[in-house]
Amino acid sequence: MITLGHYLVLSALVFGLGLYAALSRRNAVAMLMGIELMLNAANINLVAFNKYAAPGAMQGQIFALIVITLAACEAAVGLALILAAYRRFETTYVDDLHLMRW
Amino acid sequence: MNLGLIAPELWLGLLGLGLLLVEMITGSESKRVVGWIGAAGLALALVPSWGLLGQPARLMFGGAYAVDAFAAFFKIVAAVSGILVLLAAMAFFRDRPAEHEGEVYVLIVFMVLGLVAMAAAADLILLFLAIEFVSLISYVLAGSLKADAKSSEAGVKYFFFGAVASATMLYGFSYLYGAGGSTNLYQLGPRLAGLPTPFLVVAAVLVLAGLGFKTSLVPFHQWTPDVYEGAPTPVTALLSVGSKAAAFAALLRVLYVALPPGAWVSVLAVLAAVTMSVGNLLALSQQNIKRMLAYSSIAHAGYMMIGVVALAASPTPMGSGVTAVLYYLLAYVFTNTGAFGVVIAAERLLGSDAIPDYAGFGRRAPLAAFAMTVFMLSLTGIPPTALFWGKLSLFGAALQSGLGWLAVVGILNSALSLYYYLGVVRVMYVQVPADTAPASEGLLTRALLVAAAGATLVLGIYPEPFVRLVQHASLLLRV
Numbered sequence: 001m002i003t004l005g006h007y008l009v010l011s012a013l014v015f016g017l018g019l020y021a022a023l024s025r026r027n028a029v030a031m032l033m034g035i036e037l038m039l040n041a042a043n044i045n046l047v048a049f050n051k052y053a054a055p056g057a058m059q060g061q062i063f064a065l066i067v068i069t070l071a072a073c074e075a076a077v078g079l080a081l082i083l084a085a086y087r088r089f090e091t092t093y094v095d096d097l098h099l100m101r102w
Numbered sequence: 103m104n105l106g107l108i109a110p111e112l113w114l115g116l117l118g119l120g121l122l123l124v125e126m127i128t129g130s131e132s133k134r135v136v137g138w139i140g141a142a143g144l145a146l147a148l149v150p151s152w153g154l155l156g157q158p159a160r161l162m163f164g165g166a167y168a169v170d171a172f173a174a175f176f177k178i179v180a181a182v183s184g185i186l187v188l189l190a191a192m193a194f195f196r197d198r199p200a201e202h203e204g205e206v207y208v209l210i211v212f213m214v215l216g217l218v219a220m221a222a223a224a225d226l227i228l229l230f231l232a233i234e235f236v237s238l239i240s241y242v243l244a245g246s247l248k249a250d251a252k253s254s255e256a257g258v259k260y261f262f263f264g265a266v267a268s269a270t271m272l273y274g275f276s277y278l279y280g281a282g283g284s285t286n287l288y289q290l291g292p293r294l295a296g297l298p299t300p301f302l303v304v305a306a307v308l309v310l311a312g313l314g315f316k317t318s319l320v321p322f323h324q325w326t327p328d329v330y331e332g333a334p335t336p337v338t339a340l341l342s343v344g345s346k347a348a349a350f351a352a353l354l355r356v357l358y359v360a361l362p363p364g365a366w367v368s369v370l371a372v373l374a375a376v377t378m379s380v381g382n383l384l385a386l387s388q389q390n391i392k393r394m395l396a397y398s399s400i401a402h403a404g405y406m407m408i409g410v411v412a413l414a415a416s417p418t419p420m421g422s423g424v425t426a427v428l429y430y431l432l433a434y435v436f437t438n439t440g441a442f443g444v445v446i447a448a449e450r451l452l453g454s455d456a457i458p459d460y461a462g463f464g465r466r467a468p469l470a471a472f473a474m475t476v477f478m479l480s481l482t483g484i485p486p487t488a489l490f491w492g493k494l495s496l497f498g499a500a501l502q503s504g505l506g507w508l509a510v511v512g513i514l515n516s517a518l519s520l521y522y523y524l525g526v527v528r529v530m531y532v533q534v535p536a537d538t539a540p541a542s543e544g545l546l547t548r549a550l551l552v553a554a555a556g557a558t559l560v561l562g563i564y565p566e567p568f569v570r571l572v573q574h575a576s577l578l579l580r581v
Contacts, residue, residue, distance in 0.1 A: 018269070022262070035269055053280050074234070081257045099251060
């Protein structure tokens, strides 16, 4: 029997992995993938809560659908910015973007 | 449904779409037309927003969108900062050929629409949408000078910090939804009230990651100096006033309506003290004016957070904490946009952002230097300028709510900030320049500086009508 707890543990794991990737990876594209994981962890939560905690209305599922769309927009904008920076710096490693410090 | 109640939003949406078309048909030499139409359109949006101030508070679209004096006040703040920023942007792009000048004007108008929605959202879904709308536009705006390496770097850094922050906030939203069984803030309020405090503290901290990022609250402030320095200066101005104001609006609504005070007052009080101190201490040694203003903006987020926590700690229905925050934000819009206006003028005249290069600015460009003096005095909180009253009411609210220690930290920090704000004034008037030739700011910049400095002084000398305005706007917060 799969309970709400299982989903919450799964989403916490996915969120933690995503956060770890976003904070520890230095390659911009890999960081973007970490952020996608974080957003999807929230989606798992939203859909699971919709099923177990608030089964009457569809708000959780609608929220998840909107987040999926937004994640696509965010990836598009992020990749565009990474590409613009790549043209100037010829690297996708964020540590090499250091014209400004303290 | 009465569409008149969302007239400002409808108008801003139409204005942005119309400007996209205008931008397409104007030649690359005359992109300023887009900016002028945008500024005029934003000025027109003030009319219905002003009318909404008197409307009774209500919720629209199934409870997802609030129409109250609080939201109307932030519509006015967003439109005014949009107008000032558009003027600053037109001054910035004068004799500086840029590939995407027209798009920047259009995006600023759309950003105002996003800020308006942020302040009025009463549902987690809509709030998240509005915040992402604003965020995506600001990432693009920060990186919009593609020929400038610093701007590209700022865009990437802002994007990564922002995306992680909003994903964290979304994760917090998902727990609020799970615990309350609804995405509506006004339904969440009573349902969250009885839940165990540790859970609520975790949820509040996750949500604060997103909204604290936008207000540059420590420890979510690391992006601020790099993005402020690298982004085109008018965009920096918009981030420092527009985004910050709307984020405070969203923060106030979420904290005040949905989350019980026990979950966040003590956390935020400590963060407020840390934010002020970190911002001011790091600002002391800055040699780049945009970086200095970035740390100053962090410090001011800390001051304003005093009002946010004073609101919760004070049981009186007067809500003096919110009133203080709203007044502070209004004053900060004029003061900080004006300061960035001077920075734009100095970039054009001196070709530098370094504070030592401002030497002799007082003799070379007397009007800009005088305006800068007004703004620096206001940022320090010295009468007769606008932020003096802002700070006074913030510290007063803190004392009233039994947070005397926070007021003391704030006063000490203000004294500390005197050093670096007046440092700029000293360089402009006292130090001997290498070049003494008079330099002209240009008509547009002059108009912007006179308007901003005038408003800063008016708010400082004759604050009564504005105090009445913010009191009216803060009373209706609860709908």
